[in-house]
Amino acid sequence: MAIPSSLTDEYGPLLTATARNLQPRIADNITKGNKYLAFMDAKGRLRFEDGGERVQIALMHAQNTTADIVDGYDQIDTTPQGGFTSAFFDWRQIVVSVSISRKEERQNSGKHKLLNLFQMKMDQAEASAKELLNNCLVSGRITSGATGNLGQFDARVGKLNTSAKGPDPIPALIDSTPARSVSIGNINGATYSFWRNNATDSAATTFAGYKQDLNGMYNDCAKGVGGNPDLMLGDQVAWEQYFNSLQSQERFATTEQSIFDVLQGAGAESLKFRGAHFIWDEVVPDVKTNADVVDGIGTVTLSTVNFINSSAMEVIVDRESNWDMSPMIQPENQRARTGNMIWMGANTINNRRKCGVLMGISQSIVA
Numbered sequence: 178m179a180i181p182s183s184l185t186d187e188y189g190p191l192l193t194a195t196a197r198n199l200q201p202r203i204a205d206n207i208t209k210g211n212k213y214l215a216f217m218d219a220k221g222r223l224r225f226e227d228g229g230e231r232v233q234i235a236l237m238h239a240q241n242t243t244a245d246i247v248d249g250y251d252q253i254d255t256t257p258q259g260g261f262t263s264a265f266f267d268w269r270q271i272v273v274s275v276s277i278s279r280k281e282e283r284q285n286s287g288k289h290k291l292l293n294l295f296q297m298k299m300d301q302a303e304a305s306a307k308e309l310l311n312n313c314l315v316s317g318r319i320t321s322g323a324t325g326n327l328g329q330f331d332a333r334v335g336k337l338n339t340s341a342k343g344p345d346p347i348p349a350l351i352d353s354t355p356a357r358s359v360s361i362g363n364i365n366g367a368t369y370s371f372w373r374n375n376a377t378d379s380a381a382t383t384f385a386g387y388k389q390d391l392n393g394m395y396n397d398c399a400k401g402v403g404g405n406p407d408l409m410l411g412d413q414v415a416w417e418q419y420f421n422s423l424q425s426q427e428r429f430a431t432t433e434q435s436i437f438d439v440l441q442g443a444g445a446e447s448l449k450f451r452g453a454h455f456i457w458d459e460v461v462p463d464v465k466t467n468a469d470v471v472d473g474i475g476t477v478t479l480s481t482v483n484f485i486n487s488s489a490m491e492v493i494v495d496r497e498s499n500w501d502m503s504p505m506i507q508p509e510n511q512r513a514r515t516g517n518m519i520w521m522g523a524n525t526i527n528n529r530r531k532c533g534v535l536m537g538i539s540q541s542i543v544a
Contacts, residue, residue: 191291192505192514193516195295196502199299200501203306203500206307212311213408214314216408216454224493225499226495227496227497228496232493233263234525235261235527236264236527241260242256242258243258264362264525265362266363266523268495268521269345270498270520270521271309271313272517272519273305274517275295275299275505276298277294277505279513309343310344310520312471313344314492315346315410315460317349318332318333318346319474323466323474327465327467329354330352331346345525347410347483348464348534350524351532352534353464353534356370366529374529374532375397375530375532377533377534378465379538381539386542388422391482395450398484398533406452406453406484407453408454408487409453410457410485411480411482412477413459414540415480416448416457418542423448429448429450455482463478464536465536480539480540482535484534486528488528489528490532491526493523494520498519
């Protein structure tokens with residue numbers, strides 16, 4: 178007759194197989210549940226690569242100077258052209274573990290009861306991973322604390338290893354101080370003016386002034402080749418004030434069905450601002466006053482709206498690390514099984530001039 182633990186021994190492969198069967202759904206749910214990531218995916222700006230030391234992003238930072246107007250037998254300028262370089266972004270990893278003890282296995286003995294418990298644990302891991310990835314991409318962390326204004330936002334760090342960094346956040350890629358001496362993609366914007374985003378401090382006190390500021394930043398980001406911003410990501414108050422400013426005869430709803438479906442799936446209501454979709458996220462920081470919502474640093478007193486041109490940004494994910502699940506293994510010193518899901522990727526930018534941030538927006542505009 179089989180001893181009781183023999184039933185437990187069969188659970189390791191069962192749990193591993195179950196976790197791996199759930200992995201595609203979990204990865205899809207995490208992508209769809211993150212507003213920024215869902216939008217980038219819908220725009221074809223979520224790309225998978227086969228590893229490598231770092232993520233290399235090609236950049237064009239100068240025009241071809243041979244472009245000219247000629248007539249008849251005029252000579253043509255054939256000067257060899259440069260103007261190309263690369264930005265390099267480090268791979269960053271996020272991991273979440275799932276554990277189940279032998280006691281839990283026995284308390285939920287029987288295949289279906291055990292799988293129900295394991296499903297709940299996987300759902301919990303999915304929700305936690307979704308929140309952490311969103312915090313990494315949308316917020317990051319303020320490095321200077323709440324003291325002063327216009328502080329540097331950087332990648333979030335690990336709890337157990339504070340040297341481990343998450344993906345670069347939007348407030349780092351689109352800096353409140355464009356000429357800050359900090360390297361993004363291994364290029365310093367203080368040294369190279371082509372590597373600076375747009376940034377404007379709002380002085381609006383009325384709806385008309387607010388929309389004028391939004392128009393100004395939109396146009397600044399639309400200058401030159403490469404198109405206009407197609408995503409505006411702000412905090413809740415910034416979105417609500419824009420909504421309240423709209424007249425009943427203005428067309429403001431998102432009409433692009435594919436984007437509408439994606440953003441609805443991510444829990445976002447999108448307003449249309451010219452050629453951009455305006456959404457909000459609860460962890461967008463106040464980059465003017467250094468208020469970091471995720472870590473509870475400072476108090477958000479002024480609103481922020483990021484202007485994103487999706488063709489200038491891209492989320493790169495390692496093909497074999499899109500929340501891939503490890504085997505459920507029992508360590509030597511513990512009667513429990515543990516596995517983990519891992520994500521490895523980078524939030525990248527190839528043209529900072531096509532993106533911008535409108536900050537310092539009053540939160541008391543009512544008319």
